[in-house]
Amino acid sequence: DFRGDEDIGAVEATVGKYQWGEMGKDYDARITVMDCESEAKAEAAVANYKAQPDFEKPPFVGVDRFSTAVVNGHQVTEIRDKVGKELKYLYIWNDGNRVVLVEGNGDRADSLELASATGL
Numbered sequence: 001d002f003r004g005d006e007d008i009g010a011v012e013a014t015v016g017k018y019q020w021g022e023m024g025k026d027y028d029a030r031i032t033v034m035d036c037e038s039e040a041k042a043e044a045a046v047a048n049y050k051a052q053p054d055f056e057k058p059p060f061v062g063v064d065r066f067s068t069a070v071v072n073g074h075q076v077t078e079i080r081d082k083v084g085k086e087l088k089y090l091y092i093w094n095d096g097n098r099v100v101l102v103e104g105n106g107d108r109a110d111s112l113e114l115a116s117a118t119g120l
Contacts, residue, residue: 001048001049001052002034002045002048002049002099003048004047004048004049004051004052005048005051006044006045006047006048007041007044008036008041008042008044008045008048009036009037009038009041010037011034011035011036011037011041011045012034012035013032013033013034013035014032014033014034015030015031015032016030016031016032017029017030018030018031018114028105029102029103029104029105029111029114030101030102030103031100031101031102031103031114031118032099032100032101032103033098033099033100033118033120034098034099034100034101035097035098036094036097036098036099037097038097039094039096039097041097042094042096042097042098042099043094045094045099046077046092046093046094046099049092049101050066050077050079050092054081055079055081059080059081059082059087060082060087063080063087064080065079065080066078066079066080067080069091069112069115071091071093071112071115071116071118072115072116072118072119072120074093074095074120075093076091076092076093076115077091077092077093078090078091079091079092083106086106087106088103088104088105088106088111089104089105089106089107089108089111089112090102090103090104090111091104091111091112091115095120098120100115100118100120102114102115102118
């Protein structure tokens with residue numbers, strides 16, 4: 001959720017869902033691209049997303065919740081989320097007034113490849 005303590009103003013968002021295989025069983029991913037009123041509002045949206053209560057604790061003992069990665073020349077935040085007994089890799093960053101959230105799967109390389117495919 002991008003709402004939180006920091007004001008993000010009005011936004012225009014597009015969500016793409018990608019499904020490979022049988023619906024609900026096999027790999028699926030989502031990409032959210034959100035245009036904010038300013039770069040400061042985009043940074044606020046990223047901060048709000050990372051500050052969700054669900055992200056306060058590590059997904060598993062000994063696994064950091066947050067890390068960094070490089071996507072298309074941008075340093076981005078990698079979020080490790082617990083889905084059942086597995087990790088799911090998410091990537092979030094802003095490029096000017098645009099926020100990009102890539103919700104990948106349990107394969108880090110595939111998730112990074114999807115993030116790179118945004119071209120952003």
